[in-house]
Amino acid sequence: MYDAAIQYLQVRVSGRPEVAVVLGSGLGGFADQLAGRVEVPYRGIPGWPQSTAAGHEGKLTFGKLGERLVAVMSGRAHLYEGYSPAQVVYGIRVLGKLGVRGLVLTNAAGGINLS
Numbered sequence: 001m002y003d004a005a006i007q008y009l010q011v012r013v014s015g016r017p018e019v020a021v022v023l024g025s026g027l028g029g030f031a032d033q034l035a036g037r038v039e040v041p042y043r044g045i046p047g048w049p050q051s052t053a054a055g056h057e058g059k060l061t062f063g064k065l066g067e068r069l070v071a072v073m074s075g076r077a078h079l080y081e082g083y084s085p086a087q088v089v090y091g092i093r094v095l096g097k098l099g100v101r102g103l104v105l106t107n108a109a110g111g112i113n114l115s
Contacts (some may be wrong), residue, residue: 001006004046006096013038013062017071018097020092025105034063042075048094049077051088060091071095 016076023030030039042048042058051058072115073091077083093102 001047002090002094002097004078005090006097007049009060009094009098012040014060015069017062017069017095018100019065019068019102019104019105020071020073020095020100022073022076022092022106024109026108027106028057028074031059031061031074033064034070035071035072037061037063045094047090049083049090051075051077052081058065071098071100077096 021030031039038061040062042050042060045060059074061072061074063072065109073095076091077088077113078084079088095103
């Protein structure tokens with residue numbers, strides 16, 4: 001189920017990422033901070049679901065943050081987009097099989113203060 005995606009990514013990225021970061025809406029600038037960036041659009045990765053949420057770029061970026069190779073997901077699939085739970089976690093499972101052992105999840109949230 002994940003083999004085609006893993007092979008596709010291994011051809012494009014050298015090394016094994018240790019940590020993955022999943023970015024929420026509007027946080028894409030974080031990936032620009034990585035040294036030696038390699039960007040892989042989701043649309044090319046076999047089986048990878050496409051996010052339709054505003055502010056989600058739809059790409060996977062690999063690069064160095066300090067001494068660690070990290071993978072940054074700029075956009076993710078959601079249940080409300082009609083994806084199954086298996087599809088929603090597809091990217092995380094692929095990254096785990098690539099060697100990721102740490103995961104940072106982010107989101108953008110807002111609120112209304114009437115006072």
